[in-house]
Amino acid sequence: xxxxxxxxxxxxxxxxxxxxxxxxxxxxxxxxxxxxxxxxxxxxxxxxxxxxxxxxxxxxxxxxxxxxxxxxxxxxxxxxxxxxxxxxxxxxxxxxxxxxxxxxxxxxxxxxxxxxxxxxxxxxxxxxxxxxxxxxxxxxxxxxxxxxxxxxxxxxxxxxxxxxxxxxxxxxxxxxxxxxxxxxxxxxxxxxxxxxxxxxxxxxxxxxxxxxxxxxxxxxxxxxxxxxxxxxxxxxxxxxxxxxxxxxxxxxxxxxxxxxxxxxxxxxxxxxxxxxxxxxxxxxxxxxxxxxxxxxxxxx
Amino acid sequence: xxxxxxxxxxxxxxxxxxxxxxxxxxxxxxxxxxxxxxxxxxxxxxxxxxxxxxxxxxxxxxxxxxxxxxxxxxxxxxxxxxxxxxxxxxxxxxxxxxxxxxxxxxxxxxxxxxxxxxxxxxxxxxxxxxxxxxxxxxxxxxxxxxxxxxxxxxxxxxxxxxxxxxxxxxxxxxxxxxxxxxxxxxxxxxxxxxxxxxxxxxxxxxxxxxxxxxxxxxxxxxxxxxxxxxxxxxxxxxxxxxxxxxxxxxxxxxxxx
Amino acid sequence: xxxxxxxxxxxxxxxxxxxxxxxxxxxxxxxxxxxxxxxxxxxxxxxxxxxxxxxxxxxxxxxxxxxxxxxxxxxxxxxxx
Numbered sequence: 001x002x003x004x005x006x007x008x009x010x011x012x013x014x015x016x017x018x019x020x021x022x023x024x025x026x027x028x029x030x031x032x033x034x035x036x037x038x039x040x041x042x043x044x045x046x047x048x049x050x051x052x053x054x055x056x057x058x059x060x061x062x063x064x065x066x067x068x069x070x071x072x073x074x075x076x077x078x079x080x081x082x083x084x085x086x087x088x089x090x091x092x093x094x095x096x097x098x099x100x101x102x103x104x105x106x107x108x109x110x111x112x113x114x115x116x117x118x119x120x121x122x123x124x125x126x127x128x129x130x131x132x133x134x135x136x137x138x139x140x141x142x143x144x145x146x147x148x149x150x151x152x153x154x155x156x157x158x159x160x161x162x163x164x165x166x167x168x169x170x171x172x173x174x175x176x177x178x179x180x181x182x183x184x185x186x187x188x189x190x191x192x193x194x195x196x197x198x199x200x201x202x203x204x205x206x207x208x209x210x211x212x213x214x215x216x217x218x219x220x221x222x223x224x225x226x227x228x229x230x231x232x233x234x235x236x237x238x239x240x241x242x243x244x245x246x247x248x249x250x251x252x253x254x255x256x257x258x259x260x261x262x263x264x265x266x267x268x269x270x271x272x273x274x275x276x277x278x279x280x281x282x283x284x285x286x287x288x289x290x291x292x293x294x295x296x297x298x299x300x
Numbered sequence: 301x302x303x304x305x306x307x308x309x310x311x312x313x314x315x316x317x318x319x320x321x322x323x324x325x326x327x328x329x330x331x332x333x334x335x336x337x338x339x340x341x342x343x344x345x346x347x348x349x350x351x352x353x354x355x356x357x358x359x360x361x362x363x364x365x366x367x368x369x370x371x372x373x374x375x376x377x378x379x380x381x382x383x384x385x386x387x388x389x390x391x392x393x394x395x396x397x398x399x400x401x402x403x404x405x406x407x408x409x410x411x412x413x414x415x416x417x418x419x420x421x422x423x424x425x426x427x428x429x430x431x432x433x434x435x436x437x438x439x440x441x442x443x444x445x446x447x448x449x450x451x452x453x454x455x456x457x458x459x460x461x462x463x464x465x466x467x468x469x470x471x472x473x474x475x476x477x478x479x480x481x482x483x484x485x486x487x488x489x490x491x492x493x494x495x496x497x498x499x500x501x502x503x504x505x506x507x508x509x510x511x512x513x514x515x516x517x518x519x520x521x522x523x524x525x526x527x528x529x530x531x532x533x534x535x536x537x538x539x540x541x542x543x544x545x546x547x548x549x550x551x552x553x554x555x556x557x
Numbered sequence: 558x559x560x561x562x563x564x565x566x567x568x569x570x571x572x573x574x575x576x577x578x579x580x581x582x583x584x585x586x587x588x589x590x591x592x593x594x595x596x597x598x599x600x601x602x603x604x605x606x607x608x609x610x611x612x613x614x615x616x617x618x619x620x621x622x623x624x625x626x627x628x629x630x631x632x633x634x635x636x637x638x
Binding site for chain 2: 564565568569571575578579582583584586587588589590
């Protein structure tokens with residue numbers, strides 16, 4: 001077990017092994033394994049509360065490891081040498097609002113042994129025109145770009161992006177994606193947004209209730225969330241429609257039958273034909289949570 | 301981290317924290333103006349006795365304490381709580397910034413604001429109320445007043461470690477204003493009754509004020525050592541309270557949700 | 558890098574200037590002209606003569622009264638406020 005961390009494998013920059021973490025009686029991570037390989041952008045995807053931020057904070061050394069082991073660059077994640085080689089964009093609601101963009105960047109640059117030039121950081125984050133503006137006067141998207149610049153200040157080998165575009169409008173989100181995409185850096189991206197991993201990640205792991213439930217390329221993961229979710233109260237059983245074309249999965253949840261399908265029109269026609277007393281029919285996009293539930297065995 | 305770089309980080313952290321606070325009118329105006337305006341009113345205008353009366357001299361020392369107390373409590377108490385809640389502390393913790401740089405920047409900022417208030421008070425006292433002190437007394441008074449940053453910053457730290465950012469300013473005010481009043485910073489302690497005077501013995505600002513008054517020979521007559529020991533003991537207690545607060549919140553700055 | 562150095566320079570010189578101004582102000586403050594000053598007539602040591610117990614605040618009053626009787630030649634009204 002120990003050998004895994006101490007080192008032969010140069011290509012793994014960071015690793016969580018069998019990590020379990022509680023907040024009081026709440027289980028946040030449940031034996032999670034994760035490794036970040038050099039050069040990749042690893043997406044950590046999961047619904048809110050799945051444990052993504054806990055995993056990131058463990059990798060950043062912000063939380064004490066309770067069970068399992070965590071290493072970054074083969075060292076303790078909180079070690080100074082580790083902090084000097086990585087950058088992080090966290091869910092932070094604000095930094096010094098009375099300092100200008102440039103001043104905030106200058107401050108963070110001073111923390112690192114070999115920081116990128118302030119001018120370069122400003123241009124990488126598209127902030128040249130805003131360098132003299134106070135952080136508190138920026139829009140949400142502009143603020144996130146500043147946080148992005150701060151994460152890059154130390155010219156990191158490993159970058160952590162924790163929900164980088166949460167709360168941004170579509171334009172601001174795409175702009176930040178473009179900036180992240182131009183980097184050539186190993187990164188861990190946590191998000192609940194499928195489109196985000198699709199745009200940025202090379203590899204994705206999906207976590208739910210603190211456990212890893214899937215692992216693959218964005219395209220593979222995305223297929224789980226394809227199609228529409230049809231829900232209704234009917235006497236038709238899941239097994240009767242699983243063979244229909246387009247159906248990805250079908251199950252009973254509470255009083256409802258839930259079917260994920262790529263051909264919702266066919267399915268609905270079928271269901272109505274089978275059961276005239278069908279009520280409470282809805283058809284909606286498959287959200288990530290539903291897609292993930294289909295991957296877990298414990299779903300009701 | 302090399303020494304050269306360490307000095308740079310400490311310096312820039314203090315530089316930018318100071319600028320940040322200076323540009324915050326909700327902090328800098330009350331913290332600078334309150335002691336000066338109060339002193340002008342209670343110490344100078346309400347003093348009908350002419351220029352060499354002791355009241356302006358007495359109140360110079362106590363408003364000096366008031367002027368040191370404000371920035372120390374607000375910068376540490378409210379500043380720390382807010383920065384923890386917004387997540388800045390957490391973010392800085394992930395960088396190579398030494399934790400000491402953050403705290404020393406807070407202390408430096410409180411010192412600079414404190415020194416500004418003290419020198420302004422000195423000028424007002426000297427040139428509007430005719431207060432004259434020996435040179436060594438001016439220096440000693442300034443020194444004693446500035447040294448108050450240490451216990452008051454740890455008090456602020458203890459508050460900041462426990463309260464939420466949103467309520468921090470209100471809670472700091474609830475401690476700052478009554479303590480100033482009850483320690484005899486606004487009006488001399490000896491006009492209060494026995495009970496109130498005895499109560500004041502538990503307040504750090506009372507002991508600090510007594511040390512400042514000692515310099516000009518107007519203190520209540522308790523030994524210097526008593527005040528120093530009480531202040532040192534309270535500083536120690538505040539640090540423990542702060543440490544417990546940080547532990548409760550899961551370390552330096554993690555938010556639990 | 559150059560800019561950071563400038564920043565350090567500005568920061569250090571600002572800090573240094575602040576200290577100089579602070580000390581400068583104290584150096585220009587007035588000192589008591591002989592005989593008239595309250596602090597000059599009464600040596601600091603005289604206050605220690607009065608026995609003050611820690612918890613007795615009445616003695617504070619007495620102490621202060623006596624202090625200023627000695628100083629100014631008239632009773633100091635300690636209940637001005």
